[in-house]
Amino acid sequence: MAAGLAALLALVGCAGSAGPAATALTTPAGVATVLPTDKPGGTLRVVTDAMPTGDPGWAVTTADRAFARLVSRTLYSYPASADVDSAVVARPDLAVSAPQRSPNGLVITVRLSSAARWDTPTPRRIVANDVARGLKRLCLPPNPSPLRGYFAATIVGFNAYCTELFTKPVEQLKDFIENQSPAGIQVVSNTDIAFHLIRPYTDFVDLLALPEAAPVPVEADDYQPNSPDYLNHLISDGPYHVTSSADGVYSLGKDGQWNRAIDGIRQALPDHITITSGVAAADAQSQIEAGKADITLDSAVPLDRATALFKAADPRLSVPTTGSDLFLTVGMHGPAGAALSDQDVRDALATCVDRIAVVEALGDPPFASAATQLLQPTMTGYSPLDPFPTQDGAGDATTCGDGLAKAPDGPVTELTLLTTDTATDAAVAGALVETFAKVGVKLVVDAKARADFDTAAVSPLQQSWDLALTTVTPLWYGDAGRTVFQPLFDPTWVGQRPVDGGYDAKEVLDTMSVALQAPTPASRAAAWGVLESTVLRDVAVIPLAVLYEPRFHSSSVLSFNQVPSVGTVDPTDLALGPA
Structure with missing residues (x-):
């Protein structure tokens, strides 16, 4: 990563495109008035x-x-x-x-x-x-x-x-x-x-x-x-x-x-x-x-009702094309910390998730879409990125199973998933439990009330979980890398952090500093792209979906x-x- 950061510093100021144009803000369910x-x-x-x-x-x-x-x-x-x-x-x-x-x-x-x-x-x-x-x-x-x-x-x-x-x-x-x-x-x-x-x-x-x-x-x-x-x-x-x-x-x-x-x-x-x-x-x-x-x-439209309204092409329904990032944060100090601290094991873990099943649990498009990254199309630095591709995003049971079975201290047979006790988290957790069961891994779901989740999610040295189901809603969506990544990875962040998996983010923070000070849109885009690629390739997080509130x-x-x-x-x- 150090070499990558050096190259980025040389690139700032002469980078290329700031990212593709975004789609329309609202997807109407019917013909506009x-x-x-x-x-x-x-x-x-x-x-x-x-x-x-x-x-x-x-x-x-x-x-x-x-x-x-x-x-x-x-x-x-x-x-x-x-x-x-x-x-x-x-x-x-x-x-x-x-x-x-x-x-x-x-x-x-x-x-x-x-x-x-x-x-x-x-x-x-x-x-x-x-x-x-x-x-x-x-x-x-x-x-x-x-x-x-x-x-x-x-x-x-x-x-x-x-x-x-x-x-x-x-x-x-x-x-x-x-x-x-x-x-x-x-x-x-x-x-x-x-x-x-x-x-x-x-x-x-x-x-x-x-x-x-x-x-x-x-x-x-x-x-x-x-x-x-x-x-x-x-x-x-x-x-x-x-x-x-x-x-x-x-x-x-x-x-x-x-x-x-x-x-x-x-x-x-x-x-x-x-x-x-x-x-x-x-x-x-x-x-x-x-x-x-x-x-x-x-309040968003209840999902079952939103689905019916969408199928009926009701013009009163509106679904945005920006939303909340849903992902798994990998815990480096939890029950399976010895295994998950190994990069090869985390690489295998990244191929385990079935994003199609996750999106189905969330109500299918347009209310959710599969995601392999955290930056969204409107954001500076966005470029399609999938470091661990699988067929149709449905996961790769063979790569997943083989990698977890070859963990240095013995096969990974059980992982603990921390979630909130909301219906949305329960639905996603259910899909993940079924996916991991296919490779012989028991996913133990620890569902907590919001306040208890917030405490458990940010205690890396007393980590009781291996994966945390995390939702981050950006506060803005243009030059927005900071609102996606800083509360997530900056250990000096003042206030509630969404989660802390214990990931060593020093190099990421150095890149973030470059991104936040880059003088042109192109150079900012280049820096945020490098940062996101690093986080994903290190498997600090595993993106699952973007949720769109109807x-x-x-x-x-x-x-x-x-x-x-x-x-x-x-x-x-x-x-x-x-x-």
């Missing part, structure tokens, strides 16, 4: 199980991110577009233009629009200090933002600031937030904010497009982050604000301080929006099909462009017509 798709007006009826708090710093679920599009803005954002190539590129939102970079790339300066206002009783201008406050709040105890790691890994002094903030008594938190800052966040003026980076990372705009980087008003200091109190006192800078709430039903109207002339991202087509909380997925689906609701914030809308909805970074449609982008 010919009615106007930018028609303003009407009331959008939304249902959801849990009502988001509206705190952008903790917008980690699909519902959180969709609600954030209504009431919150960021310096940069991703547009709603039927063209996936457009939808994965961050554009100026509150920023007036692309950021200014210092000659060495270490200082990024962003200028805010002077026209944006908070929806306060006396309208107040959004200023650079609001942006700084939003970022600093990510570290607030007792439950800091799960996504603070991206900023800790990028901005000078951010991690040290978080550590110090976390030690402060509750009564000192507000003063510390308002009067102290990380060394790398500099409020230059009301309109300008400068970020000092640890290295000249080129994907920083994508970080600034996360909801976690949204400005937050000073009034937020008075409420617990991500809490009902935050929602009850929500101050908007988006196109909508909460006008009333009662019995779990929230009414939203247009924010009088917002207009389309100052927001190039959101159309704000509906005049009014109602959000009814406490509606479970099955009930939400029934209500939308009956025309009693238009969309749901937080969404459904009422016949009143005339446009439905899913935004990959949101995970569903942008509610502000929905044109409404007669049912």
Whole structure:
């Protein structure tokens, strides 16, 4: 790998293609409507199980991110577009233009629009200090933002600031937030904010497009982050604000301080929006099909129903072409660690999986597709890659069985698979159990509740498993190598990691550093391609599939462009017509 990295360093700056063009963002299940798709007006009826708090710093679920599009803005954002190539590129939102970079790339300066206002009783201008406050709040105890790691890994002094903030008594938190800052966040003026980076990372705009980087008003200091109190006192800078709430039903109207002339991202087509909380997925689906609701914030279409709707070519069904990576993480220190630490054994292991059976367990295309890599077609560095090909992706029982039988310390006859206790994981685990049984290997499934899985998955020196069924949902889908690989392999990652198999990732991290600093799209693509190839050929992970969450809308909805970074449609982008 060292020689490969040296070659990569020589290549950066003169590499070739950044990857193939992507397919369309949404795969309709039927013929598209010919009615106007930018028609303003009407009331959008939304249902959801849990009502988001509206705190952008903790917008980690699909519902959180969709609600954030209504009431919150960021310096940069991703547009709603039927063209996936457009939808994965961050554009100026509150920023007036692309950021200014210092000659060495270490200082990024962003200028805010002077026209944006908070929806306060006396309208107040959004200023650079609001942006700084939003970022600093990510570290607030007792439950800091799960996504603070991206900023800790990028901005000078951010991690040290978080550590110090976390030690402060509750009564000192507000003063510390308002009067102290990380060394790398500099409020230059009301309109300008400068970020000092640890290295000249080129994907920083994508970080600034996360909801976690949204400005937050000073009034937020008075409420617990991500809490009902935050929602009850929500101050908007988006196109909508909460006008009333009662019995779990929230009414939203247009924010009088917002207009389309100052927001190039959101159309704000509906005049009014109602959000009814406490509606479970099955009930939400029934209500939308009956025309009693238009969309749901937080639930995909139940798989059995999605399958029926797809077969019926129902035009109200929408399936994206970007999704979540599903793969096996190989444990280097588990019960079979002595065998799995051998490269030849891992090479054989990579031929064991029957991806066709896995995809069938997930509901078949278009709801899942077999995958032999982690980068998706929209991502910088993607190029079709399958280091261990098998016939039709169905596995190679002979190569698998022979390789596992020849492990240095004796045949591998049993492996432990760690999963969550979800129905999806259970279905995939069942398919894997059958596949491994064909080569005489007993796959013992250890299904845990989510919290217990999270603990067990990241304890490599106390590893009780050999394989962990892992799902990673990228936070963005363009220059997205960081969001796929860094939380997975960086041992210094701040916050929850998806899994830690104990893989020695030093060379991978060196390559990641090259990729994050590469000056051109082509050189970035080359670096991410080398990184992915290394991870796959080392069999640190075994890709299985990409999962695509189906969404459904009422016949009143005339446009439905899913935004990959949101995970569903942008509610502000929905044109409404007669049912």
